Amino acid sequence: MTALRIGTRASLLATTQTGLVADLIRERLGREVEIVEITTEGDVSRAPLATMGGTGVFVNALREALLVDEVDVVVHSLKDLPTGPAAGIALAAVPPREDPRDVVVARDGLTLGELPAGSRVGTGSPRRVAQLEALGLGLEIAGIRGNVDTRIGKVASGDYDAVVLARAGLARLGRVDEATEVLDPLQVLPAPGQGALAVECRESDPDLVTALGALDDAHTRAAVTAERAVLATLEAGCSAPLGALAEVVEAEDGEELWIRAVALSTDGALSVRRSASGPVADAVALGIRLASAMLDDGAAELMSAPVRKQQA
Numbered sequence: 481m482t483a484l485r486i487g488t489r490a491s492l493l494a495t496t497q498t499g500l501v502a503d504l505i506r507e508r509l510g511r512e513v514e515i516v517e518i519t520t521e522g523d524v525s526r527a528p529l530a531t532m533g534g535t536g537v538f539v540n541a542l543r544e545a546l547l548v549d550e551v552d553v554v555v556h557s558l559k560d561l562p563t564g565p566a567a568g569i570a571l572a573a574v575p576p577r578e579d580p581r582d583v584v585v586a587r588d589g590l591t592l593g594e595l596p597a598g599s600r601v602g603t604g605s606p607r608r609v610a611q612l613e614a615l616g617l618g619l620e621i622a623g624i625r626g627n628v629d630t631r632i633g634k635v636a637s638g639d640y641d642a643v644v645l646a647r648a649g650l651a652r653l654g655r656v657d658e659a660t661e662v663l664d665p666l667q668v669l670p671a672p673g674q675g676a677l678a679v680e681c682r683e684s685d686p687d688l689v690t691a692l693g694a695l696d697d698a699h700t701r702a703a704v705t706a707e708r709a710v711l712a713t714l715e716a717g718c719s720a721p722l723g724a725l726a727e728v729v730e731a732e733d734g735e736e737l738w739i740r741a742v743a744l745s746t747d748g749a750l751s752v753r754r755s756a757s758g759p760v761a762d763a764v765a766l767g768i769r770l771a772s773a774m775l776d777d778g779a780a781e782l783m784s785a786p787v788r789k790q791q792a
């Protein structure tokens with residue numbers, strides 16, 4: 481059999497993640513693989529992601545390469561996937577998730593609570609900005625772009641006192657020791673799908689869709705399905721201040737899916753926070769139910785509210 485061509489973004493994190501999936505494919509499918517690097521608009525432009533149609537820019541170039549038969553499989557960070565349908569594309573596998581929490585990398589080994597008021601904290605994510613503001617620590621949140629190495633480098637160089645990143649990215653790069661604090665989801669909820677990978681192929685390759693199913697982790701898939709249903713129901717793009725985290729937990733009568741989510745105003749002053757649980761098999765229904773309760777509490781108005789806080 482010919483080698484499976486796996487498409488990836490060229491960043492170190494993306495190629496590392498793709499390498500993990502390639503190893504799984506060799507092990508579980510017994511297929512040889514060839515890795516094909518694809519440059520996306522998000523890699524080339526230095527504009528803020530939120531102004532470029534969000535992280536969908538990373539995803540579209542890879543899907544295009546699939547559809548024109550340049551590659552057979554693509555790997556994305558699942559949190560970068562838009563919630564809408566993608567014609568001709570199958571989400572063939574969601575492998576086991578890394579720790580989904582956010583971490584802080586701060587100067588001098590500090591935690592957020594130890595940083596003095598006025599400290600400069602770098603993040604470009606509206607979800608992180610709003611949740612950091614909501615902590616009420618008087619931090620100065622400043623935009624930042626670039627790959628994991630670049631962002632951590634800006635703490636080492638003194639440009640920022642701290643940056644906030646996904647723990648999963650650091651873990652996959654073997655740099656999790658550089659985190660100075662893991663943020664408790666009670667205070668900062670991760671993005672829907674954070675820490676999970678998405679393995680896609682063409683829908684018109686049904687044998688490959690089935691074979692890649694060997695890489696799927698049912699609990700991770702249920703959790704991210706519920707989280708993404710919240711995102712879709714709240715019609716919150718990847719740039720909205722929304723966090724969600726679901727987990728399969730032991731209940732009296734077997735396993736259940738438990739989810740919590742938060743929607744915030746851009747400045748973090750106001751928020752709606754809710755949790756819900758239900759059968760693992762009804763992940764979409766659970767996410768929709770949670771999001772509906774949040775909408776009843778005014779979540780949509782919150783997230784689209786004009787920014788009130790402009791003075792320092």
Ligand SMILES: NCc1[nH]cc(CCC(=O)O)c1CC(=O)O
Pocket residue numbers: 535557558559560644645646648649673674675676677
């Ligand atoms: N925002 C871009 C992005 N997409 C996926 C990850 C990390 C890996 C993951 O969450 O699975 C990151 C970097 C970050 O948020 O620090």
